[in-house]
Amino acid sequence: xxxxxxxxxxQMVNAVYVQGDYNKTTDKWxxxxxxxxxxxxxxxxxxxLGEFEGDFTGLSLSGEGVFRGRFQDYIKMMTETEDNxxxxxxxxxxxxxxxxxxxxxxxxxxxxxxxxxxxxxxxxYVHDKEKIEALIFKGEFKxxxxxxxxxxxxxxxxxxxxxxxxxxxENESADPASSYKTNKxxxxxxxxxxxxxxxxxxxxxxxxxxxxxxSGEWYYGRFHGTGTLYNLKNGTPYYTxxxxxxxxxxxxxxxxxxxMILYKGYWIDGMKHGWGTLYDAEGEVLFFGKMENxxx
Numbered sequence: 563x564x565x566x567x568x569x570x571x572x573q574m575v576n577a578v579y580v581q582g583d584y585n586k587t588t589d590k591w592x593x594x595x596x597x598x599x600x601x602x603x604x605x606x607x608x609x610x611l612g613e614f615e616g617d618f619t620g621l622s623l624s625g626e627g628v629f630r631g632r633f634q635d636y637i638k639m640m641t642e643t644e645d646n647x648x649x650x651x652x653x654x655x656x657x658x659x660x661x662x663x664x665x666x667x668x669x670x671x672x673x674x675x676x677x678x679x680x681x682x683x684x685x686x687y688v689h690d691k692e693k694i695e696a697l698i699f700k701g702e703f704k705x706x707x708x709x710x711x712x713x714x715x716x717x718x719x720x721x722x723x724x725x726x727x728x729x730x731x732e733n734e735s736a737d738p739a740s741s742y743k744t745n746k747x748x749x750x751x752x753x754x755x756x757x758x759x760x761x762x763x764x765x766x767x768x769x770x771x772x773x774x775x776x777s778g779e780w781y782y783g784r785f786h787g788t789g790t791l792y793n794l795k796n797g798t799p800y801y802t803x804x805x806x807x808x809x810x811x812x813x814x815x816x817x818x819x820x821x822m823i824l825y826k827g828y829w830i831d832g833m834k835h836g837w838g839t840l841y842d843a844e845g846e847v848l849f850f851g852k853m854e855n856x857x858x
Contacts, residue, residue, distance in 0.1 A: 564581055564582060564583060565581070565582065565583070565584045566579055566580075566581050567579060567580050567581075567584065567621055569597075569623075569640065569668055570639065570640060576599065576600045576601070576602055577599070577600040578597065578598070578599050578600075578611070578636075578639050578640065579597075579598055579600065580595050580596065580597050580598075580614070580623070580668075581595070581596050581598065582594060582595035582596060582614075584621070589619055589620050590617075590618070590619060591614075591618045591619075591623070593615070594613050594614070594615050595613060595614040595615070595618070595623070596610065596612075596613045597610070597611040597612050597613060597614065597631065597636065598610055598611060599611055599639065610631070611631050611632050611635060611636045611639075612629055612630050612631015612632055612633070612636055613629070613630055613631060614627055614628065614629050614665075614668075615627055615628050615630075616628055616665075618665070622666075622667045622668065623665060623667065623668040624665055624666050624667060624668075625664075625665060626663070626664055626665070627662075627665060628660060628661065628662045629660065629661045629665075629670075630659075630660045630679065631659075633659035633660075633661060633676070634659075637669060637670075637706040637707070640668060640669050640706060641669065641705060641706045641707070659676055659677060659678060659679055659698075660676070660677040660679050660695060661674055661675070661676050661677075662674060662675045662677070663675055663703070664703075666705075669705060669706035670703035670706055671703055671704060671705060671706070672702070672703060673701070673702060673703075674700070674701075674702075674703050675697060675699070675700040676697075676698055676699040676700070677695040677696060677697050677698065678695065678696045678698050678717060679695050696715070696717045696718075696719065697715055697719070698714065698715050698716075698717065699712055699713065699714050699715065700712060700713055701713060701727070702727075708727045709727060709728065710726070710727060711725065711726055711727070712724075712725075712727055720769065720771060720772045721769045721772060722768070722769055723762055723766055723767070723768050723769065724766055724767045724769075725762060725764060725765055725766015725767055725780070726762070726763055726764025726765055726766055726780070727761070727762060727763060727764075728761050728763030728764070728782070761780070761782045761783035762780040762783050763780050763781060763782055763783070764779070764780060765778070765779055765780070766780055770794060771794075773792075773794050773797065774792050774797070775791065775792055775794060776789060776790065776791050776792065777789060777790050777792075778790055778805070779805075781807065784805075784807050784808035785805040785808050785809075786805050786806060786807055786808070787804065787805060788803070788804055788805070789802070789805055790802040793817075793819055795819065796819065798817060798819065798820070798821040799815075799817050799821070800816070800817055801814055801815065801816050801817070802814060802815050802817075803815055803829070804829075806831070809829075809831050809832035810829040810832050811829055811830060811831055811832070812828070812829060813827070813828060813829070814826075814827075814829050816834075818843070822841065822843065822845055823841050823845070824840070824841060825838055825839065825840050825841070826838060826839050826841075827839055827853065828853070833855050833856045834853040834855075834856040835853055835854060835855060835856070836852060836853060837851070837852055837853075838850075838851075838852075838853050840858065
């Protein structure tokens with residue numbers, strides 16, 4: 563028997579409800595469970611957000627299964643409050659996705675996989691049968707958001723990032739890194755995910771075209787702590803040492819493309835500054851002393 567159960571109802575989004583076959587005796591759902599947002603205007607049909615299918619228990623929809631549909635819109639509605647209209651970030655591009663994994667209270671929570679689903683447009687999750695679903699993330703989720711360890715992939719299957727994640731919600735204060743500008747010499751082309759609410763945060767590896775670009779520590783989406791930036795042409799280190807908010811800062815080593823050391827010493831905000839040593843192409847000491855703004 564098809565039953566209708568309201569998941570949430572508030573002034574911001576009207577009601578989000580599910581419709582499916584719920585057995586009160588076994589406390590289980592059978593078959594497909596469809597999710598709708600009630601229309602604000604009775605002249606229009608309710609908006610179809612997606613559907614669940616799997617082993618779900620209770621009206622809280624907890625268990626293991628699959629969600630297909632407008633993932634971002636659904637998570638936004640399910641995790642918002644009237645005081646905090648949260649947004650899930652550009653990572654999902656408001657397109658249609660499939661999530662497969664653990665759920666708690668109707669949102670992803672635990673281990674799961676997120677797929678980009680071939681569809682006709684962003685309002686319709688009807689599949690293009692000739693195209694294959696693309697895995698874009700696998701890892702840990704918390705209360706509907708990516709949080710913990712995980713791997714992000716590009717749509718063509720190439721590894722993009724592997725490591726720790728942190729989701730910054732709109733009601734949380736901006737991170738200190740936001741007031742720092744990344745140094746053009748090193749990071750002008752590598753502003754990884756500064757615009758996103760979901761940040762690489764902790765320890766992780768970032769890839770470009772399946773080649774390792776950076777390995778080390780992150781802080782709200784920027785290189786911060788100890789890490790190594792690699793030369794994409796041959797895989798040799800370009801810089802290894804300490805970083806602050808996306809720029810070399812502290813003690814670090816800059817390498818030539820052939821792997822020979824170019825500079826070893828102190829840095830401030832991406833500039834060679836303080837005591838250090840410059841080496842020539844043969845590895846011989848060219849200069850030892852105090853650097854100022856990358857000048858000797």
